[in-house]
Amino acid sequence: MIKNNRVTLRDIAEKTGYTVNTVSRALHHKPDISQKTVAYINAVADEMGYINDNIASSMRTGRTGTIAVILADITNPLFAILVRETEQLVSAYGYSVLILNTNEDRELERRAIKSALGKKVDGFILCPCPECHDNLEFLKKTGKPYILLGRRVGEHPSVILDDVKSGYLATSYLAEHYRRSRIVFINGLLSISCAADRLTGYRSALSDCGLPYREEMVFTIPTKAGTIGRVFDELAGRGIEYDAIFAFSDLFAYAAINLLSERGKKVPEDIPVVGIDHLRKRLFYMPPLDSVGAADTRMSEAAAELLMKAIRDGSPACTDRLCLDVKLFPV
C-alpha cells in the first residue's frame, strides 16, 4: 500500500504548536486570528507544500466547488466553446467543471446526472438530449440548482438563443441577399427545441418573402456523422431542384459544403449555404461561412452567472428563462 505522504492540517499544527483548527482558520484568513499567527502559519504551510483536501472540506461544508456540464459531445466545437466559456467564468468564482457526454442519449444523460449527483456537484448546466423530460423532472426533484443551455424544455430554467429569429434571418438572407427561392433546410431532430423553432423561422421567412413552403425541401436528421450524405442522395434520387441550403448548424453547413464540392458545385456561387452558431467567431481555422450567432451576450456565460447566483443564494433552482438576441454574420 502506498503511503499517503500528503501534508495535512495536523502536520502543520504539530510543526507550529497551534491546534488543527487554528491552522484551518489561519489558512482561510478568518478575522479572529492575529495577523502574526496568520502570517506564520501560512508561511509554514507554504513551505511544507500544503494543499487543501477538497474532499474533506466538502465533507464538512457540503459544497464541492464543482458544477456538472452535461451535453452531447465535447468534440462538437460548439459544445467545446460553451464548456470553455463556462469554465472560464466559473473559475473566477473558484469553481471547476465536470464534463459529462450524453451522446444525445436519454439513458446516458440519466447516468450522467446520477454520476454527478454522486460526486456531489453544486449545480448543473445541461444541454438536454431529445426526450429528456423524465431526466429533468428527476433533476428538479433533487433540489440542486440547474439550468438548460441552448435548448428549452417546458418550464425548466434555460438560456437560449432566439432560434425562431435565427431561422428567419438565415432563410431571408438566402432569399433576399442571394435571391434564391428554392431553399433546402437541413434541420436537426424536431424534438430539440432549437430545431423546431428554427423551422418556424424558416417558414415565416419564406412566407414573408412570398416563397412557397415545400415539405420535400426540409430534412430532419440526427447530429451524427454520415447522415447528411443521405440528404443529397435523396435530393438527387427524387430529382428535387434547389438553389440554396440553410443548415441547422455550422457543422451541418460545412459537411454540406464538402458534399457539394464533391458534386462539383461551388459555394456560394452555385449554391449559397448559411449555417448557425458562427463558430468562426471563436475558431480561427474554420473556413468562411455565412452564419447566424449570438448578437452580444455569450449564452454560456449568462447561464453560468445565473447558476452561480443560484448556488450562492442557496436557492433550490434558478427560475430565469432567458432568450438572447441573434444576428447574421456575413462572410
Place this chain on the structure above:
Amino acid sequence: MIKNNRVTLRDIAEKTGYTVNTVSRALHHKPDISQKTVAYINAVADEMGYINDNIASSMRTGRTGTIAVILADITNPLFAILVRETEQLVSAYGYSVLILNTNEDRELERRAIKSALGKKVDGFILCPCPECHDNLEFLKKTGKPYILLGRRVGEHPSVILDDVKSGYLATSYLAEHYRRSRIVFINGLLSISCAADRLTGYRSALSDCGLPYREEMVFTIPTKAGTIGRVFDELAGRGIEYDAIFAFSDLFAYAAINLLSERGKKVPEDIPVVGIDHLRKRLFYMPPLDSVGAADTRMSEAAAELLMKAIRDGSPACTDRLCLDVKLFPV
C-alpha cells in the same frame, strides 16, 4: 440553509432494520451477506433513490475514481478528441475525467496540477505546456501516477506519435507526390517536442529528396489565433517564393488554406498543403486535407490504459514510454 434531502446509508438502515455497515456491504455485493439480505437491501435502496456519496467514499478509501486531463485548450479539436477517447476508455473502469485547461501557460499548468491534487484525483494525463520541467518534477514528487500525452519531456513517462516520421512523411509527400521543391514549414514552438521532432523529419526528408534546407522557409509560431497571418505577411514582404506548405497541425493547415484562398491561391493546385493529426478521421465536417496521423493505435487510449494500470497496481507512476507509428492519409 437548504436541507440536504439525500438518502444515506443510515436511512436505508433504519428502514430495513439492518445496520449501516451491513447495508454498505450489501450494496457492494460483498460475499459475507446472505443473498436474501442483499436482494432486499438493494431493492429498498433502489426504491428510496439511493446514490452513493462519492465524496464520503473517497474519504475512506483514498480513491476518487477521477483522473485529471490537463491540456492547452479543449476548443482545439485535437484535444477534444483526445479527451473524448480518454473519457470513453476510463469510463469502462468506472472512472471519470476532470479537464483542466492551461492555455499553454506554465503558471496555469501549475495551478491546474495543484487544483487536481486538491480534488484528490487518482492520476494525471497531461499534454505539457512549453517550459514545464518544474511542474513535471513537482508532479512526480507527489507520487501520483501520471503520463504525458503527445509530447515527451525528458524521462517522464509518455505516449507520443512518431513525430520525426510525421515530419518526414509530410515533407516527402509534398516533394514526391506533388513534385514541389520550395516547401514552407509552419511549425509550432520548438520547446514542444513534437515541433522539434517534426523539424528533424522535415530536414531529413528534404535531404533525402535532394532539396536544400532554407532557414527562411521555416516559421515557428505559438498555437494561437491570428499568428499565422504574419507568416504570409512575412513571406510576401520578403518576396520569398514557395510552392507548398507543411503545417504543424491540421488547424494550422486549415488556417493557411483560408489565407491562401483570400490571396487567390488554390489548394492543392497552386499550393498543396499537408497537415498533421488527421482530424477528418473523427470530425466528419472538416474539409478534405492531406494529413499525417496515427497508423492504428489511438494515442489517448494507450495512455489511458497505462495510467489505469498504474492506478490499479498502486505503482507510484507508470514508467513506460511509447512511440506510436504514423502514416499519411491522402485526401
Place this chain on the structure above:
DNA sequence: CTGTTAGCGCCTTCAC
C-alpha cells in the same frame, strides 16, 4: 485570540 468538541457519510477491522 485560541482551544475543545463534534461530526459530515462511508468503509475497514474486528468481534460475536
Place this chain on the structure above:
DNA sequence: GTGAAGGCGCTAACAG
C-alpha cells in the same frame, strides 16, 4: 451473517 467501533481531514459551534 451481522453488529459495534473507529477514523479519513476538515470545519462549525461554542467555550474560555
